[in-house]
Amino acid sequence: MSAPFKTSRRDFMKLAATAGGGLFLGFHWADAEAATIMEVLDETAVASGNIGFNSYLSISTEGVITIMSPNPELGQNIKTSFPMIVAEELDADWSKVKVLQAALDPTKFERQVTGGSGAVPHSWERLRKAGAAARHMLMEAASKRWNVPATELTTENSTVIHAGSGKKFTYGELATEASRVPVPAEIKLKDKKDFKLIGTAVRNVDNLDMITGKPLYGLDFYREGMLFAMIQRPESFGMKLKGVDSAAAKAVPGIIDVVTFKNNVAVVGKSTWQVNKARKLLKIEYEKEGNIESTADHDKLFKDLLNSTDAAVVQVKRKDGDVDAAFKSAAKVIKREYQCPFLSHSPMEPMNFFAHVRPDGVELVGPSQTPEAARNETAKLLGISPYTVSVELTRLGGGFGRRLKTDYVVEAAELSSIMKAPVKVIWTREDDMTGGSYRPAVRYRFEAALDASGNLIGYKLRGVGINAGNCTREDNFPSGAVDNLLIESIEHKSPITTGPWRAPITNFLAFAEQAFLDEVAMESKKDPVKFRLDLLDRAKQTPVGAIKYDIDRMKGVINLAAEKSGWGTKKGISQGFAVYFSHRSYVAQVAEVAMKKGKPVIQKIYVGADCGVVVNISGANQQVKGGVTDGLGHALFGQLTFKNGAAEQKNYNTYRMIRMKEAPDVDVAFVNNGIDPTGLGEPALPPTGGAVANALFKATGKRLYNQPFANQEQMKGVKLGEKM
């Protein structure tokens, strides 16, 4: 980060004088807490990219308000919600707002990342201040022109109004004069109850481009003279490249060259199809480099490692009270294990990137959740300064965490440097699915100790994760509500590559925890909702150790979902409950299953969510419904297995994804508590598996311990998901 940018009054006037025709407002991300140093910048200075601000809005004399959206857009709708926040405080006419995707620029923007459901929480305050400061300056300009105090002025729809005289100025008319007004040191933000735009349903700013097929995505990027490339990577994890016979591939028309680097054999040519045909003619030899693992090996090692007594293997993450004593004195002990498979991210747009490595710098264009990391990794590989690498962000055809990795960007740059030409590397679906970076496979063991009255007096969780030493969350509920508690984690290192997958770890841990708590509630002879509420009251009254979740917010969503679903009042419907805190938000869900012709049918899922202020209700509803559908689909069907180090599912014909017929109704309600936004890209996903498993149990009397549910013995003959 560059230091906060400060201009003297003289510099400021100079910049303003050259601004000509509009107001350009930059604001300082670096000064996170204060975020009040607002500077007026001329367009040349903005374009030159060497000024220390992080985002900006501009108002043209014609009244067009342009707002830059710095974060990668992959369907979380940030490109609509970020500008809405600015426009709200500006009182802008939304129909005249133009949104542009910013390229990577760490000198202007901070956290140009899509991940962790963090963009809106991170930027909320600063985006508001950017809009509010501009509004203040526009009002000052009007006040001067009319010679009336600014306190007599109001704003709406990109217009400053003097109610006393009935006079009006548009923002466009005031923009030039407003740019000469000193930037306010203190910026007054709106009272949330006065929001007009925030909380409404605003359509995705890219809708028209998306529904008419405009070139928005990385794969749509074409450049004159660009080469097309596909890369054959080792089929099995644990193998490395030994040699290649590429004569036949090279003979295919349109093929320019076949080159090898690291473990990659790259076929480079003039069109996607020619390259795709040629790669099938490669004769490649691999040799063993590490462990060659299969799913059957993992099934065994999970069980072995769960029993480990080796202190060097078992990582103790939280220990409260005396667990051994509690379990010794228990009237009842419940012990259950849960397992989840590897998953592919499978965004609809497979991995791809364009790279042009030139002597004077590198141009990268494509879909990335972490453009800055991609830039830095590329610079490191090529031994050049990151400042000579530019990254232009296309829209992402999904990400789900896969595009937090930079492998597919760096390899494109490496290939371009070898070819000394602009190259677009295209992954086929098979490359994407077999190419690694999966949601790790994990197995958990939960143990609960109940006293004679059914009180939870002891709780243990141990998890084994493949390349996932963080597979347990020590501060998750019910931590803080149980006197004696032990949370442990064990990691198995594997050559099979893993990475974050939407709601990392919690995408499965939530199911295991919530399914286990459902059983514990039953053994305690308590209603599952009341059981959780009682534990939360207990945590509030006599907390044990640190409590990292907000008890009132969790209770809020529990009560909301219970109320909306008519919990416990419906006849002929089996309801299952789950509640989860992930990232910064809270989501409770009630899944409903009905028996039709003797088979369970998932009919509806009710959601109570607390993400603080909802910025765009249309986008928020989408995030929740999509998250639930995603969570449900992968709990029901998702599974990637390995044989001799190679993924056995290579495309959608064998890797099953949820389809329209299998997507039940989702009813969404939000808690309206007025707190600043806490994020919604991921938190709706984790609770779904648990709510559905608990509802299926109520309907069938059979518990589900492993995912995918559809493959489990107890679901034989059930077309899970279909409405029948």
Place this chain on the structure above:
Amino acid sequence: MAQYNVQINGRTYEADVDADTPLLWVLRDNFGLVGTKYGCGIAQCGACTVHLNGNAVRSCTLPISAVGNNKITTIEGLSEKGDHPVQQAWNEVDVPQCGYCQAGQIMTASALLTKNPNPSVEQIETAMNGNLCRCGTYHRIREAVVLASTKMK
């Protein structure tokens, strides 16, 4: 390699490509019609859906040599101004998330509604079941097809 003349969106396009090149890649690499998307290459996801004489087909498995004089419509040619009733409905219902699959969804939906202007929810689900949406926008797709059917009356 051979010369092919194909009728797309009311125009004739020419390409010199291998006979087995899927229409999808000719649209994208040769004609710059990139609205038709690559998703799986084996007709499982529907992202590459186009119309062939008004029927929804998967362009990723349709070789250019098989296209002949049949009329192809892609998302770019569905309407002149992006205002086909299905496109209008997609915007009004605010369907897309990442948006990558939506051109294919729209092409499947518009072919359905041409044949059956008033489909039941079950018929909609059957027609749309071959189009994957990884973001899970199925609820709004369903809603938008219903809305589009009212617009087409």
